[in-house]
Amino acid sequence: MTAEMRKTLAKLPYPEKLRRVAELIDLSRRLKAAKKFQASAGGPAVKNC
Amino acid sequence: MPAPGIPLGQVFAAANSLRAAGLIVEYALGGALAAIRYTEPFTTYDADIFFIPADPGLFAGIPAIYQHLEELGHTIDREHTLIGGFPVQWLATHQLTEEAVREAEPIEFDGIEGRIFRAEYLVAIAASVGRAKDRARIEQFLEQTDLDRSFLDAILTRHHLSLPKP
Numbered sequence: 001m002t003a004e005m006r007k008t009l010a011k012l013p014y015p016e017k018l019r020r021v022a023e024l025i026d027l028s029r030r031l032k033a034a035k036k037f038q039a040s041a042g043g044p045a046v047k048n049c
Numbered sequence: 050m051p052a053p054g055i056p057l058g059q060v061f062a063a064a065n066s067l068r069a070a071g072l073i074v075e076y077a078l079g080g081a082l083a084a085i086r087y088t089e090p091f092t093t094y095d096a097d098i099f100f101i102p103a104d105p106g107l108f109a110g111i112p113a114i115y116q117h118l119e120e121l122g123h124t125i126d127r128e129h130t131l132i133g134g135f136p137v138q139w140l141a142t143h144q145l146t147e148e149a150v151r152e153a154e155p156i157e158f159d160g161i162e163g164r165i166f167r168a169e170y171l172v173a174i175a176a177s178v179g180r181a182k183d184r185a186r187i188e189q190f191l192e193q194t195d196l197d198r199s200f201l202d203a204i205l206t207r208h209h210l211s212l213p214k215p
Contacts, residue, residue: 003192014158017085018054
């Protein structure tokens with residue numbers, strides 16, 4: 001993401017930013033659950049980016 | 050299962066209730082969730098409420114604060130309280146953070162009045178902590194926010210702080 005795009009995001013209204021943070025949290029939880037499932041199923045390990 | 054979204058209105062309502070009960074003198078939202086008011090959104094997993102304790106003792110009235118929050122129906126999970134399913138940390142203020150609470154701005158969220166740190170105090174607090182993520186946060190503020198530089202410089206001077214060299 002470019003610095004200009006980040007500046008644009010910084011100008012969003014606070015409630016909209018918090019909605020996006022909630023989405024990020026949800027995404028992170030889903031990723032964690034998927035990794036846990038893969039590990040328990042003996043699948044390939046998911047590498048942290 | 051946590052409630053969707055970040056229940057900041059409920060967090061402010063809980064803090065307002067603590068203030069009305071005389072358990073805290075004043076409070077404000079600080080930390081990453083406050084920083085996001087001024088910068089691009091980024092992931093954070095809890096809310097930091099800084100409070101000026103009514104009880105100046107060693108524990109800053111934390112046991113009574115937690116008891117009051119439990120009476121309001123919130124739960125305790127180690128160092129956090131869960132408000133609307135979202136973890137909230139209650140942090141007693143000291144010097145710079147106390148000044149930040151006193152100078153905090155009013156804000157309304159979901160129709161509930163609350164208080165939030167000014168951007169310049171968030172930068173000064175990050176400079177005082179100085180971890181890698183604090184330096185990254187300062188950089189975000191400098192790039193993305195219109196800071197009142199004379200106000201920030203006055204805070205930094207008063208607390209013998211300086212911004213990290215770029």
